[in-house]
Amino acid sequence: NPCMATGSAVDTMVTLEGTGQPYALDTFSGAITPITTFVRRGGTVTVRVSLARDASTVIALSDAPRPFAAARPGNSVVSTTADSSALVGGSLVVRAAAAGTYQTTLSSGSRVRSVIGSVPAVLDLTGQAWQLDAEDWTPTNPYGTVGAAGSETTKVPVSVALTSLKAWPDIPELANASGVGTYTTTVTLPASWDATHGATLDLGRVTDTFTLAVNGQTVAVDQISAQADVGNLLHAGSNTIVVRVATTLGNRLFALDAAVRNRGVVQEYGLVGPVVLTPYRQAVVWRAR
Numbered sequence: 001n002p003c004m005a006t007g008s009a010v011d012t013m014v015t016l017e018g019t020g021q022p023y024a025l026d027t028f029s030g031a032i033t034p035i036t037t038f039v040r041r042g043g044t045v046t047v048r049v050s051l052a053r054d055a056s057t058v059i060a061l062s063d064a065p066r067p068f069a070a071a072r073p074g075n076s077v078v079s080t081t082a083d084s085s086a087l088v089g090g091s092l093v094v095r096a097a098a099a100g101t102y103q104t105t106l107s108s109g110s111r112v113r114s115v116i117g118s119v120p121a122v123l124d125l126t127g128q129a130w131q132l133d134a135e136d137w138t139p140t141n142p143y144g145t146v147g148a149a150g151s152e153t154t155k156v157p158v159s160v161a162l163t164s165l166k167a168w169p170d171i172p173e174l175a176n177a178s179g180v181g182t183y184t185t186t187v188t189l190p191a192s193w194d195a196t197h198g199a200t201l202d203l204g205r206v207t208d209t210f211t212l213a214v215n216g217q218t219v220a221v222d223q224i225s226a227q228a229d230v231g232n233l234l235h236a237g238s239n240t241i242v243v244r245v246a247t248t249l250g251n252r253l254f255a256l257d258a259a260v261r262n263r264g265v266v267q268e269y270g271l272v273g274p275v276v277l278t279p280y281r282q283a284v285v286w287r288a289r
Contacts, residue, residue, distance in 0.1 A: 038076060092286040122276060
């Protein structure tokens with residue numbers, strides 16, 4: 001129940017009837033991605049499904065990939081001791097967040113041994129410097145004005161240099177504000193970072209809707225889990241992360257309207273985190289000829 005913040009994450013195996021290639025359909029971005037780790041037995045396909053609390057997914061089986069605008073790989077992963085697998089440029093790769101030797105079994109029957117070298121440490125970005133450029137949306141005319149004039153809005157710019165992420169009610173300049181805030185920070189990655197490296201970004205708690213950009217490129221991000229793979233956008237040296245958060249008007253109404261204030265509800269607006277960047281490295285286990 002999302003309103004009561006109950007329930008928990010789900011990580012389970014799901015068996016679907018059919019013999020086609022499994023595809024994951026991202027209902028936020030519209031992206032359709034071949035699932036690379038699955039087991040086919042007779043007329044069924046079994047895949048692993050991992051979901052954050054309140055999240056959902058769509059999985060389709062198809063022998064005709066063209067309607068999905070996604071290539072069907074010529075091989076798949078049955079099992080791996082690595083963290084995950086993916087299709088990158090027509091090749092199957094396995095990924096791991098720690099150095100080590102990993103064993104992978106492919107649907108072709110091949111067994112592949114992969115050695116993954118050192119992986120940079122997990123980076124908690126919550127407590128580093130963030131620049132917050134916000135718009136505080138306030139009524140242009142006295143609260144209670146009716147008609148078109150009552151909908152006129154003044155957007156007051158507010159800029160705050162944060163030394164750590166916190167909710168808007170805990171930032172004096174935005175204590176009663178509602179509107180839009182843009183958060184910017186930089187992450188420095190080692191000179192050894194190359195194409196074998198990648199990372200996932202977990203934004204933690206964000207209220208309300210949000211967008212994400214890395215090094216100027218927009219990233220499709222799940223609005224429930226607030227997680228995204230940003231590996232193909234990162235590079236050695238300085239990287240810029242921008243999160244744009246749009247709030248409801250609840251906190252501004254709390255300051256203006258006694259009836260709203262009597263409810264005693266103040267929303268924890270903004271990017272609160274923890275924001276965590278988890279690097280991984282990947283190794284090719286199969287290449288298309």
